[in-house]
Amino acid sequence: MHYVIVGNGVAGITAAFTLREREATARITVISGETDYFFSRTALMYTFMDRMSPRDLEPYERKVYDRKKIERLRDWVVDLDANSRTLRLKSGTSLNYDRLLLATGSVPNSARWPGMDAVREGLAHFVSWQDLEECERLTASSRSAVIVGGGLIGVELAECLSFHGVKVTFLIRDPWYWPVALGGEEAEMITAHLRQHGIDVRLNESISEVKCSAEGRVSAIRTESGQEIACDFLGVCIGVHPAIDWLRQVSTPPRLGRGIQVTPAFETSLPDAWSAGDCAEIRLQDGSALVEQIWYSAKRQGELAAHAMLGDTVAYRPPIFYNSSKFLEIEFTTVGRVMNAPKGCVDFYRRIPGKQASIRILEHAGAVVGFNMLGARWDNGRLEQWIYERRPLRYVIEHLRQAQFDVEFGRLDLSTITA
Numbered sequence: 001m002h003y004v005i006v007g008n009g010v011a012g013i014t015a016a017f018t019l020r021e022r023e024a025t026a027r028i029t030v031i032s033g034e035t036d037y038f039f040s041r042t043a044l045m046y047t048f049m050d051r052m053s054p055r056d057l058e059p060y061e062r063k064v065y066d067r068k069k070i071e072r073l074r075d076w077v078v079d080l081d082a083n084s085r086t087l088r089l090k091s092g093t094s095l096n097y098d099r100l101l102l103a104t105g106s107v108p109n110s111a112r113w114p115g116m117d118a119v120r121e122g123l124a125h126f127v128s129w130q131d132l133e134e135c136e137r138l139t140a141s142s143r144s145a146v147i148v149g150g151g152l153i154g155v156e157l158a159e160c161l162s163f164h165g166v167k168v169t170f171l172i173r174d175p176w177y178w179p180v181a182l183g184g185e186e187a188e189m190i191t192a193h194l195r196q197h198g199i200d201v202r203l204n205e206s207i208s209e210v211k212c213s214a215e216g217r218v219s220a221i222r223t224e225s226g227q228e229i230a231c232d233f234l235g236v237c238i239g240v241h242p243a244i245d246w247l248r249q250v251s252t253p254p255r256l257g258r259g260i261q262v263t264p265a266f267e268t269s270l271p272d273a274w275s276a277g278d279c280a281e282i283r284l285q286d287g288s289a290l291v292e293q294i295w296y297s298a299k300r301q302g303e304l305a306a307h308a309m310l311g312d313t314v315a316y317r318p319p320i321f322y323n324s325s326k327f328l329e330i331e332f333t334t335v336g337r338v339m340n341a342p343k344g345c346v347d348f349y350r351r352i353p354g355k356q357a358s359i360r361i362l363e364h365a366g367a368v369v370g371f372n373m374l375g376a377r378w379d380n381g382r383l384e385q386w387i388y389e390r391r392p393l394r395y396v397i398e399h400l401r402q403a404q405f406d407v408e409f410g411r412l413d414l415s416t417i418t419a
């Protein structure tokens with residue numbers, strides 16, 4: 001039996017390790033065009049800011065792959081023929097599989113603003129290892145940057161460039177930063193924090209034109225409101241989409257939608273081929289389609305897809321949404337449904353006096369459904385438990401202290417909230 005996994009991200013590697021736990025002798029091969037070893041994409045920024053070495057980003061010791069007999073292949077898959085169960089690689093070689101997992105992750109969205117065709121240098125994304133290398137190379141010769149796109153990756157790139165002394169203008173097309181995740185009050189606090197750190201945040205702004213020098217290096221952008229902002233680095237952080245474009249040209253493409261369409265058991269439309277992680281579009285039992293592009297979901301999906309490949313009965317149900325991040329020094333934990341909460345919710349929002357910290361709790365039909373917590377560390381397990389248990393807002397507020405993590409650096413004073 002030869003299991004082949006395309007993609008060495010968290011979904012692919014978790015699947016490989018899960019397969020090995022049950023399959024002592026099968027051949028397992030993981031292919032990736034990006035890097036030789038699995039790394040933590042969520043921590044890319046710490047390498048850019050010289051806080052972690054590239055090797056520190058690898059969650060496993062390299063010898064683990066040999067010990068578990070996981071073969072690694074550094075190459076791009078360019079063709080998939082499900083009839084002969086063959087993958088063709090960019091290097092010209094081919095590989096046969098018995099069971100295949102497509103775990104190809106996400107790629108950045110790109111934009112076509114007027115003037116872009118002439119640009120040869122100065123444009124960067126921040127998603128892949130190659131993006132990191134390009135960002136590091138460009139930073140050495142950059143004085144000012146424009147970052148476009150008001151999400152998490154944009155703020156990370158802005159922080160990294162500021163750290164290296166590059167003057168950053170952050171263009172956000174919405175009236176406030178990251179409206180799919182944050183309420184206006186929260187976004188205002190983050191925006192003030194970014195500005196305090198010298199990042200020039202412009203709201204309701206988008207690019208109308210990109211200008212470049214005679215050599216093709218980005219030199220300025222014009223905005224829809226008619227301003228011109230000089231820059232030699234243009235960071236495009238306008239979201240990601242499933243890495244499926246390459247599959248449109250293969251001999252036998254799997255059924256594609258927003259991602260690779262799979263059943264709740266991660267089966268694609270091709271025989272003996274499964275898909276998991278950022279690239280998978282799961283058609284859930286209620287008929288809705290789900291593309292999850294977050295780390296913990298990719299890990300869980302990789303594990304379950306491996307079980308499905310081993311013949312277990314699997315029916316994926318998305319867990320309660322959880323994500324955590326940092327906006328420079330402000331910690332962020334979000335659990336459940338917040339900006340996408342059902343209509344008619346009670347929206348309990350409090351800013352902690354004297355701190356860059358706030359709490360937002362959503363209650364629907366007498367039960368809490370979501371949390372947005374800023375400025376301290378929170379135990380997401382406890383917050384999830386309260387959602388599962390359908391605890392009312394009053395109960396949660398009375399017990400909120402139990403979900404506070406931050407004993408090392410001091411707890412938030414919640415007295416104004418519990419009062």
Ligand SMILES: Cc1cc2nc3c(=O)[nH]c(=O)nc-3n(C[C@H](O)[C@H](O)[C@H](O)COP(=O)(O)OP(=O)(O)OC[C@H]3O[C@@H](n4cnc5c(N)ncnc54)[C@H](O)[C@@H]3O)c2cc1C
Nearest residue numbers: 007009010011032033034076077104105277278293294295
């Ligand atoms: C800067 C950044 C910060 C993030 N921060 C967070 C965060 O704070 N919290 C969170 O939950 N999520 C975060 N994410 C998202 C998270 O990293 C992803 O959800 C997760 O990495 C997805 O894992 P995956 O295994 O599905 O895919 P990936 O990690 O994308 O791995 C897929 C691999 O497959 C390879 N591949 C693709 N096509 C081919 C091919 N044809 N041939 C060979 N190899 C191929 C790719 O090159 C890649 O190496 C962040 C993402 C980025 C970019």
